[in-house]
Amino acid sequence: MKAALSTLDLQNYLGQKKKIMKIFAHFCSFTPEEILHAAGILPVRIFGSHVIEKASAHLQSYCCSYAKRVLEEGLTRPLDGSVFVHSCDTMQRLSDIWGYSVKEEFHETLVLPVVIGAGIEYLTKELDRFRKRVEVFSGEISDNTLKESISIYNENRKLLQKLYERRKKGHISAVVVDKVMKATMTMLKQEHTALLEEFLEEVDPREYSHPRLILLGSVTVDPYVLEIIEEYGQISYDDLCTGSRYLPLVEELSLRGIAQRYQSMWCPCRAVSVPRGPHILDKIKEYEADGVVLLLHKFCEPHLFEAVSIKNTLRENGYPCLQLELEDQPSPEQIRTRVQAFCEMLEG
Amino acid sequence: MKKLNTYENLKKLIGSHYMQGKTAHFFNQKVGWVSSGAPVELLRPFDVITLYPENHASICGAAKQGSEFCEVAEAEGFSRDLCSYFRCDRGSTLLGTSPIGGLPRPDFLFGCNNICGTILKWYEIASRHYDVPFLFVDTPFVHTAITDHAVEYVTAQLQQAVESLESLTGREFDEQKFVRTLELSKKCVELWTRTLEFGAYKPSPLTCFDAFTQMAAIVSLRGTQEAVTHYMTLNQELESRVQKGIAAVENENIRLLWDNIPVWYAMRGLSELFEKYHACLVADTYTNAWASAALDTGNPMESLARNYLEIYLNISMDLMLERIVALIHRFDVDGMVMHSNRSCKPYSLGQYDLARCIKEETGIPVVIIEADMVDSRVYAEEQMRTRIEAFLESLGE
Numbered sequence: 001m002k003a004a005l006s007t008l009d010l011q012n013y014l015g016q017k018k019k020i021m022k023i024f025a026h027f028c029s030f031t032p033e034e035i036l037h038a039a040g041i042l043p044v045r046i047f048g049s050h051v052i053e054k055a056s057a058h059l060q061s062y063c064c065s066y067a068k069r070v071l072e073e074g075l076t077r078p079l080d081g082s083v084f085v086h087s088c089d090t091m092q093r094l095s096d097i098w099g100y101s102v103k104e105e106f107h108e109t110l111v112l113p114v115v116i117g118a119g120i121e122y123l124t125k126e127l128d129r130f131r132k133r134v135e136v137f138s139g140e141i142s143d144n145t146l147k148e149s150i151s152i153y154n155e156n157r158k159l160l161q162k163l164y165e166r167r168k169k170g171h172i173s174a175v176v177v178d179k180v181m182k183a184t185m186t187m188l189k190q191e192h193t194a195l196l197e198e199f200l201e202e203v204d205p206r207e208y209s210h211p212r213l214i215l216l217g218s219v220t221v222d223p224y225v226l227e228i229i230e231e232y233g234q235i236s237y238d239d240l241c242t243g244s245r246y247l248p249l250v251e252e253l254s255l256r257g258i259a260q261r262y263q264s265m266w267c268p269c270r271a272v273s274v275p276r277g278p279h280i281l282d283k284i285k286e287y288e289a290d291g292v293v294l295l296l297h298k299f300c301e302p303h304l305f306e307a308v309s310i311k312n313t314l315r316e317n318g319y320p321c322l323q324l325e326l327e328d329q330p331s332p333e334q335i336r337t338r339v340q341a342f343c344e345m346l347e348g
Numbered sequence: 349m350k351k352l353n354t355y356e357n358l359k360k361l362i363g364s365h366y367m368q369g370k371t372a373h374f375f376n377q378k379v380g381w382v383s384s385g386a387p388v389e390l391l392r393p394f395d396v397i398t399l400y401p402e403n404h405a406s407i408c409g410a411a412k413q414g415s416e417f418c419e420v421a422e423a424e425g426f427s428r429d430l431c432s433y434f435r436c437d438r439g440s441t442l443l444g445t446s447p448i449g450g451l452p453r454p455d456f457l458f459g460c461n462n463i464c465g466t467i468l469k470w471y472e473i474a475s476r477h478y479d480v481p482f483l484f485v486d487t488p489f490v491h492t493a494i495t496d497h498a499v500e501y502v503t504a505q506l507q508q509a510v511e512s513l514e515s516l517t518g519r520e521f522d523e524q525k526f527v528r529t530l531e532l533s534k535k536c537v538e539l540w541t542r543t544l545e546f547g548a549y550k551p552s553p554l555t556c557f558d559a560f561t562q563m564a565a566i567v568s569l570r571g572t573q574e575a576v577t578h579y580m581t582l583n584q585e586l587e588s589r590v591q592k593g594i595a596a597v598e599n600e601n602i603r604l605l606w607d608n609i610p611v612w613y614a615m616r617g618l619s620e621l622f623e624k625y626h627a628c629l630v631a632d633t634y635t636n637a638w639a640s641a642a643l644d645t646g647n648p649m650e651s652l653a654r655n656y657l658e659i660y661l662n663i664s665m666d667l668m669l670e671r672i673v674a675l676i677h678r679f680d681v682d683g684m685v686m687h688s689n690r691s692c693k694p695y696s697l698g699q700y701d702l703a704r705c706i707k708e709e710t711g712i713p714v715v716i717i718e719a720d721m722v723d724s725r726v727y728a729e730e731q732m733r734t735r736i737e738a739f740l741e742s743l744g745e
Contacts, residue, residue, distance in 0.1 A: 060690075063697055089697075093697035096664050096698055097697070109491050111488040111491065111495075113501065114465070114468060119486060125497035126495075271486070299429045302465065304429065307425070312425075
């Protein structure tokens with residue numbers, strides 16, 4: 001059954017779902033998917049592809065590639081609706097541009113606070129506003145349905161946490177983990193949970209002799225980068241939106257609970273009272289990592305800002321760090337050369 | 349372009365503003381670094397010295413030293429794709445110098461994300477560097493209309509900021525002084541609005557290049573008597589220009605609207621280029637961003653919250669479009685020049701769609717030129733000239 005989750009054709013899956021339910025696009029780990037789920041809508045996180053044609057008429061060359069990719073996807077294959085959240089300046093503007101140019105039945109932006117702690121009251125009210133907006137589209141969402149949906153998400157995330165625990169004991173390919181994560185961000189949660197349970201029973205962490213790495217960044221859009229990294233190194237842990245950042249649970253089964261969950265999720269778009277470096281140092285020790293790979297998207301401001309202090313902290317503590325900056329177009333050869341040299345250096 | 353006499357006045361005013369900064373610590377005054385969209389009115393009652401790193405970066409840019417400072421920040425590891433105001437400020441901080449000798453060390457930072465998320469990152473970095481507190485006001489983006497919960501949230505933060513300032517300065521918040529500041533701020537904004545309104549005259553007695561220079565006081569000295577006095581003098585001069593029929597651009601033939609932050613290092617070249625074609629940039633979206641406040645001194649905190657939520661860069665493209673179309677009609681312009689500014693995503697992303705909407709709604713042509721506000725290394729002067737000339741020639745026909 002392992003094959004079922006890791007080889008699933010997600011495009012095909014979505015094609016089937018499209019016939020029976022409404023599908024909304026979203027773009028950020030801070031999207032309250034639980035509310036959409038409770039409304040009977042399938043929230044799907046969009047990653048797009050590197051083929052960018054139509055989006056160039058809307059976005060300047062100096063705009064980050066993730067924004068271009070997802071807009072291209074919206075322009076080419078629109079879904080029934082889209083939900084943006086206020087993450088960075090680029091995604092905020094993209095929401096408007098999207099509203100002008102993508103034909104769909106529903107479009108909404110959740111204006112998250114930047115300081116989640118101090119803004120928790122505001123955020124809870126904003127989530128309530130969002131819930132009411134969705135209800136206009138879907139019909140009433142009862143408190144009970146919302147609780148059930150949150151539980152379904154929690155159950156799935158507990159299993160994902162288990163996957164990460166297993167990963168600690170032995171090597172599970174980051175390419176496979178990435179597939180599991182992309183699948184959970186695409187599929188109806190309960191269906192993913194069923195497959196994930198089977199997957200966990202069968203998955204077999206192996207010994208792997210390559211240098212142990214921690215991967216930092218935002219989203220892994222193309223798996224080729226992971227494939228290349230794992231030819232030379234072993235990704236033991238990640239600090240990614242398409243990875244560990246998705247794992248925290250909702251404690252209180254309510255809108256406030258959803259808001260509180262966001263408080264536990266680190267993101268450079270939010271106010272960062274404590275630099276990320278020390279947390280990464282803890283993870284390095286916990287996972288006995290040899291080095292860190294920073295995976296950045298060109299023009300991604302929040303991460304580019306934060307990268308400098310992270311690199312400084314790592315350097316001061318004697319941990320090697322490789323920064324890979326992804327451009328619009330894949331550049332596998334360049335990445336291979338750098339990863340290979342980095343891992344050889346780690347092996348000394 | 350005829351230089352305004354009031355320019356000398358402004359130079360003195362801004363010079364003494366920075367001089368106050370330099371001597372602040374000697375006189376035991378606290379220095380706060382403030383972002384351009386932050387509610388500075390809250391700080392004035394505490395008699396702190398407020399300085400604006402953005403204004404400082406624009407001075408570096410205008411002195412053509414921006415790229416040099418940017419390179420220093422890049423050498424430290426900051427990407428060349430990050431905001432050039434930030435890079436310039438960072439470079440100047442590390443070198444301890446600038447055309448005005450660098451900004452004095454802050455005792456605290458006061459910033460607001462109503463102009464961009466970059467402010468948050470920039471000030472976090474400065475706060476760590478100087479090991480000083482960062483008072484931050486989070487202003488949720490306005491999509492269709494300001495929500496009640498956003499007003500509550502911002503108002504609560506303003507109150508919190510007052511408490512922080514009390515403990516920082518060891519002074520109590522003087523409500524009367526605060527209301528007096530709001531009155532001065534309101535007066536200043538009214539006068540500044542009047543300044544910009546002069547652009548509606550035909551011919552216009554000022555261009556947006558004048559406004560870009562003159563805005564220094566509304567940004568940095570809002571809520572002070574000096575700024576009010578300055579704009580009264582400026583408006584008198586503009587009034588007398590109108591009466592004497594003095595035009596900023598001789599034989600004004602083309603009237604234009606500018607969008608985005610100026611290209612600080614190319615101001616002279618650009619203004620001469622437009623002038624050659626008898627084109628006057630009579631208005632701009634940038635300096636108008638400080639011309640919209642409707643402060644209510646009866647309900648100061650909430651009114652302040654609402655005002656700072658509605659800042660031009662904190663509103664959706666729909667709302668921006670409304671304001672742009674209003675400017676196009678009020679100033680009766682023939683075309684629009686959009687500066688696609690690599691450094692400023694919230695200002696620049698969306699310009700392609702806005703340009704299309706503007707053409708559809710008003711029928712005026714729009715040209716988009718790509719540059720950067722401070723980093724001249726990305727400036728392709730010849731290309732820019734050709735593009736603008738082609739645009740002006742087509743308008744002149």
